[in-house]
Amino acid sequence: MVKKLQKFIYILCVLLLASIKNLYAGDLKGSILSSRNEAVVAVRGVKGSFVPNENTSTMNQKNMEFIPRILPIMIGSKVKYPNSEDILYHNVYSESGTNRFDLGTYRAGTVKTVEFSEPGIVEVMCSIHSRMYAAIIVLDNPYYASVDKNGRFSIRNIPRGDYAIEVFTLGDFEVQSKRYQISIPENGEVELNID
Numbered sequence: 001m002v003k004k005l006q007k008f009i010y011i012l013c014v015l016l017l018a019s020i021k022n023l024y025a026g027d028l029k030g031s032i033l034s035s036r037n038e039a040v041v042a043v044r045g046v047k048g049s050f051v052p053n054e055n056t057s058t059m060n061q062k063n064m065e066f067i068p069r070i071l072p073i074m075i076g077s078k079v080k081y082p083n084s085e086d087i088l089y090h091n092v093y094s095e096s097g098t099n100r101f102d103l104g105t106y107r108a109g110t111v112k113t114v115e116f117s118e119p120g121i122v123e124v125m126c127s128i129h130s131r132m133y134a135a136i137i138v139l140d141n142p143y144y145a146s147v148d149k150n151g152r153f154s155i156r157n158i159p160r161g162d163y164a165i166e167v168f169t170l171g172d173f174e175v176q177s178k179r180y181q182i183s184i185p186e187n188g189e190v191e192l193n194i195d
């Protein structure tokens with residue numbers, strides 16, 4: 001009986017601590033207007049150890065384009081590469097440092113998967129179609145977002161503190177990144193609006 005009570009109190013304390021931690025967290029929202037819907041916003045240097053929100057994301061191939069062309073994921077996540085063409089073959093590969101990979105030539109209707117275990121920017125290309133270009137942004141915490149079709153984003157429940165916010169935008173064949181200093185309050189929200 002005493003043991004059961006101890007366990008109950010222990011669980012209660014853990015729940016209480018978790019909710020207190022969440023009390024000191026604010027939201028970041030805003031817009032990257034020049035991004036043509038192709039931008040990722042990431043909070044850098046958040047302390048703690050994190051597991052991926054989603055284990056598997058998808059970067060499709062259709063009409064000789066990658067969709068989306070910029071994709072944020074957490075370290076340890078997988079990305080599926082379906083070839084959704086009617087008949088075309090693709091050969092998806094990357095030469096970006098320790099995240100390099102080469103899926104080989106594969107036919108329409110086939111899916112291949114890659115796991116990313118290092119942080120950083122992964123440039124993705126197709127060896128058959130030279131105009132195909134995309135980027136995967138591999139991040140070490142879950143506080144990130146892609147902009148929507150209006151260039152807007154929102155990242156919720158960031159632990160309070162001073163952070164560098166990194167904005168990744170996509171050119172035709174390059175990724176640009178810029179950093180902005182932001183203080184996240186212990187509650188409420190701050191805005192970051194960039195032309």
Ligand SMILES: [Cu+2]
Pocket residue numbers: 064089090091126127128129132
């Ligand atoms: Cu291709």
